[in-house]
Amino acid sequence: MAERFSLKDHLFNAETIGQLAGEFSVLPGFDREAFAAEALSGFPERELLDRLEWIADCLESRLASDFPTMADQLEAAMPERLDPTLRDDDFGHFIHAVPGILAVRHGLEEHRDRALDLLEQATQRFSMEFYIRPFLNRWPDETMARLEQWADHENYHVRRLVSEGTRPRLPWAKSITIPPLLPLPLLSRLHADPTRFVTRSVCNHMNDLSRVDAGVVLETLAEWKAEARQDGKELKWMTTHALRTLIKQGDARAMAMLGYSAEAQVTVETLRMVPPAPKIGDKVVVEITLSAEEEVPVLVDYSIGFTRPSGAVSDKVFKVKQGVVKPGKPLTLKKTQVFKGDATTYALVAGPHKLSLMVNGVVREVLDFELR
Numbered sequence: 005m006a007e008r009f010s011l012k013d014h015l016f017n018a019e020t021i022g023q024l025a026g027e028f029s030v031l032p033g034f035d036r037e038a039f040a041a042e043a044l045s046g047f048p049e050r051e052l053l054d055r056l057e058w059i060a061d062c063l064e065s066r067l068a069s070d071f072p073t074m075a076d077q078l079e080a081a082m083p084e085r086l087d088p089t090l091r092d093d094d095f096g097h098f099i100h101a102v103p104g105i106l107a108v109r110h111g112l113e114e115h116r117d118r119a120l121d122l123l124e125q126a127t128q129r130f131s132m133e134f135y136i137r138p139f140l141n142r143w144p145d146e147t148m149a150r151l152e153q154w155a156d157h158e159n160y161h162v163r164r165l166v167s168e169g170t171r172p173r174l175p176w177a178k179s180i181t182i183p184p185l186l187p188l189p190l191l192s193r194l195h196a197d198p199t200r201f202v203t204r205s206v207c208n209h210m211n212d213l214s215r216v217d218a219g220v221v222l223e224t225l226a227e228w229k230a231e232a233r234q235d236g237k238e239l240k241w242m243t244t245h246a247l248r249t250l251i252k253q254g255d256a257r258a259m260a261m262l263g264y265s266a267e268a269q270v271t272v273e274t275l276r277m278v279p280p281a282p283k284i285g286d287k288v289v290v291e292i293t294l295s296a297e298e299e300v301p302v303l304v305d306y307s308i309g310f311t312r313p314s315g316a317v318s319d320k321v322f323k324v325k326q327g328v329v330k331p332g333k334p335l336t337l338k339k340t341q342v343f344k345g346d347a348t349t350y351a352l353v354a355g356p357h358k359l360s361l362m363v364n365g366v367v368r369e370v371l372d373f374e375l376r
């Protein structure tokens with residue numbers, strides 16, 4: 005039986021700790037072997053994020069006690085900046101989150117500006133999105149002023165931090181107390197960024213805001229289109245990505261912005277599941293055929309109403325495809341659906357279920373089926 009993948013062991017192990025120890029060995033008197041041995045000894049009983057805190061503990065005891073000197077040491081031990089010529093998928097290594105942890109621990113109260121300087125340098129090696137948030141909560145005006153400067157930073161990792169660090173629903177991160185729409189002017193500046201790493205963050209942030217005020221998000225996206233500061237193809241992708249939650253909810257305004265009319269005249273020729281009565285754990289194919297008398301752009305999804313152990317029904321939306329239905333040329337789509345028996349987020353329950361086919365956000369047909 006194959007050994008189960010462990011993210012914490014993949015990220016924090018003898019090799020990565022050895023790398024970090026080597027970087028800090030530039031500091032006079034730093035004992036890389038002793039540091040590595042101590043750090044590795046504390047890993048077995050710690051989970052992923054706790055390992056980061058433990059690494060910071062082990063380093064902290066070997067650094068200066070006064071924060072300005074500690075910050076100088078942390079910067080001296082930093083590796084080269086992440087490649088500034090790249091445009092995406094250059095997140096860095098988790099071991100380089102340590103400066104952020106120590107900036108919050110020792111710089112938040114008495115050394116705010118020096119700590120923010122440290123985060124500016126550190127985020128060019130590993131995103132400081134988690135560690136800017138305590139500063140936003142403790143020093144909202146001063147931190148926002150710094151983000152205003154960073155929105156024009158020459159390094160795209162710093163520009164991305166402006167968006168990612170202020171997201172109201174940042175995964176894994178602690179909440180922030182600034183008004184959710186406060187960073188919106190910064191997003192408007194960043195939306196025309198030439199790097200996908202930044203623009204993806206901007207549209208993820210906009211998607212978060214769509215749960216707060218969908219109208220403001222739609223208005224802002226329309227303004228960006230009118231400004232034409234971003235490449236048209238990129239802005240189209242951004243708009244689709246920013247509106248994905250509203251699209252899942254069938255929001256007619258979001259559908260219309262993407263060119264999908266809720267009034268589209270589309271006929272469902274076929275909606276079936278093969279096999280028609282699946283068992284928990286089965287893989288099935290959902291087959292859909294649409295026809296129309298006029299050419300119609302369509303966005304096709306379906307939702308399944310899963311019965312929960314309590315008896316309540318919870319809907320989950322599954323994306324199918326975007327396409328065009330043309331006269332005399334029915335559009336046939338197929339999607340594989342797996343009824344996982346070992347899903348970690350919810351448990352499946354046998355019994356009657358419903359699959360609702362949605363075209364441009366409108367339910368067009370419902371398929372009843374029995375999950376065995």
